[in-house]
Amino acid sequence: MNNVFLEGKDFARSYILPYTDLTDKESKFPEESFKKLGEKGFLKLLIPVEYGGLGKGLEEHAQVCLAFAESCSTTALCYMMHNVALMCIQTHGSDELKKKIFTDVVENGKFLALAYSEFGTGTNFYISEMTIEVNRDYTTFYGSKSMVTSATYASYYLVLAPSVEEGKINNWVFPLETKGLTFEISKWQGLGMRGNSSCPMHIDNVTLDSSFRIGAEGSGEEQVFNVVAPFFVTGLAAVYSGTAMHLFEIAKNHVVDRQYPDGKTLANIETVQVHIGNIYKTAAASKAITLEAARAGANGEEDALAKILAARIVASEAAIECGRLAMRVGGGKAYNKSLPTERLLRDAYAGQIMAPSADVLAIWLGKALTGQMIP
Numbered sequence: 001m002n003n004v005f006l007e008g009k010d011f012a013r014s015y016i017l018p019y020t021d022l023t024d025k026e027s028k029f030p031e032e033s034f035k036k037l038g039e040k041g042f043l044k045l046l047i048p049v050e051y052g053g054l055g056k057g058l059e060e061h062a063q064v065c066l067a068f069a070e071s072c073s074t075t076a077l078c079y080m081m082h083n084v085a086l087m088c089i090q091t092h093g094s095d096e097l098k099k100k101i102f103t104d105v106v107e108n109g110k111f112l113a114l115a116y117s118e119f120g121t122g123t124n125f126y127i128s129e130m131t132i133e134v135n136r137d138y139t140t141f142y143g144s145k146s147m148v149t150s151a152t153y154a155s156y157y158l159v160l161a162p163s164v165e166e167g168k169i170n171n172w173v174f175p176l177e178t179k180g181l182t183f184e185i186s187k188w189q190g191l192g193m194r195g196n197s198s199c200p201m202h203i204d205n206v207t208l209d210s211s212f213r214i215g216a217e218g219s220g221e222e223q224v225f226n227v228v229a230p231f232f233v234t235g236l237a238a239v240y241s242g243t244a245m246h247l248f249e250i251a252k253n254h255v256v257d258r259q260y261p262d263g264k265t266l267a268n269i270e271t272v273q274v275h276i277g278n279i280y281k282t283a284a285a286s287k288a289i290t291l292e293a294a295r296a297g298a299n300g301e302e303d304a305l306a307k308i309l310a311a312r313i314v315a316s317e318a319a320i321e322c323g324r325l326a327m328r329v330g331g332g333k334a335y336n337k338s339l340p341t342e343r344l345l346r347d348a349y350a351g352q353i354m355a356p357s358a359d360v361l362a363i364w365l366g367k368a369l370t371g372q373m374i375p
């Protein structure tokens with residue numbers, strides 16, 4: 001893949017867009033799109049070349065998530081989480097774990113998910129209240145995760161759990177078929193992102209040997225802040241920037257097409273022109289800061305963290321604002337759902353509350369800019 005953004009756009013038009021309406025209406029996980037994501041190589045985007053992957057990094061991750069979200073926010077979000085999970089395995093996993101999981105992704109089109117958030121600690125997803133019992137090389141887990149995107153469809157779930165070392169956490173891989181793992185699909189009633197299948201996962205007497213732990217004992221927090229954070233936060237910025245751009249496209253096409261009996265269109269009305277300009281500038285600014293943050297992050301630049309945090313906050317606000325204005329110029333057609341505007345606005349509302357929430361990130365941004373420790 002040379003230009004992953006354009007290839008992502010082409011892919012999305014052919015294999016994501018046809019399912020996106022049904023994904024929302026029936027709250028249906030985009031299985032068909034994921035099958036094609038495997039066949040066309042997108043699932044292995046971040047897997048190193050020596051394991052059969054494409055060896056791409058943060059910038060390409062952001063570009064592909066953005067490209068997909070310009071067609072379907074749900075599919076982009078599920079895909080984004082898969083990439084984040086792969087990065088933890090790539091940077092901290094044992095050779096054995098890499099070989100097993102990367103091979104399953106490359107050869108069998110399997111994908112991954114993040115089971116981090118809990119009912120108690122909520123947006124502070126890096127604090128786990130799960131309990132563990134350790135018996136030599138085996139660890140037994142008990143607890144619940146509150147919202148697990150791609151639940152029951154992903155083959156591997158990254159789970160944060162306490163370490164035996166006081167105050168530390170570990171990042172584990174739970175295969176879907178592990179005994180003691182159950183999902184409560186009926187509890188997913190999302191306002192938007194309805195195809196995500198983001199339901200609770202219950203972990204009752206799940207026993208795994210240490211080969212399923214990613215990295216050294218107690219290294220979970222380091223993974224969360226050095227790997228999950230840049231890829232997840234930049235990925236979220238990309239998903240919501242893509243959602244904002246999608247809203248612009250829909251609004252623009254609508255105002256050009258909507259004709260009055262005198263032959264004039266909505267696009268001929270000055271107030272509407274101002275609204276369209278505002279939707280565009282908001283979406284384009286969000287996209288620009290997201291791509292810049294990904295570039296700075298990929299190059300390890302000093303201000304990368306601030307840019308990544310800022311991009312994610314800008315993007316979640318941009319998607320909601322673009323949705324608000326797109327509903328306004330969309331009139332009765334948008335309100336009565338003959339345009340997909342209301343679906344995208346519902347999707348956009350997930351942005352501000354996904355962990356770490358926009359409010360938490362605003363505090364982190366202030367800390368990062370003034371040289372203070374995060375969180």
Ligand SMILES: Cc1cc2nc3c(=O)[nH]c(=O)nc-3n(C[C@H](O)[C@H](O)[C@H](O)COP(=O)(O)OP(=O)(O)OC[C@H]3O[C@@H](n4cnc5c(N)ncnc54)[C@H](O)[C@@H]3O)c2cc1C
Binds near residue numbers: 193358
């Ligand atoms: C579509 C969707 C998909 C998701 N998928 C996943 C997934 O795949 N894996 C996963 O692990 N989780 C997932 N989540 C969960 C998500 O990331 C959050 O952890 C979860 O939404 C937190 O919910 P809560 O009600 O417990 O938040 P709470 O912790 O109750 O926070 C609610 C609000 O309070 C405010 N707030 C709380 N603490 C602070 C603070 N310290 N400073 C400032 N403001 C604060 C913020 O405004 C925050 O939004 C998903 C969520 C959504 C919406």
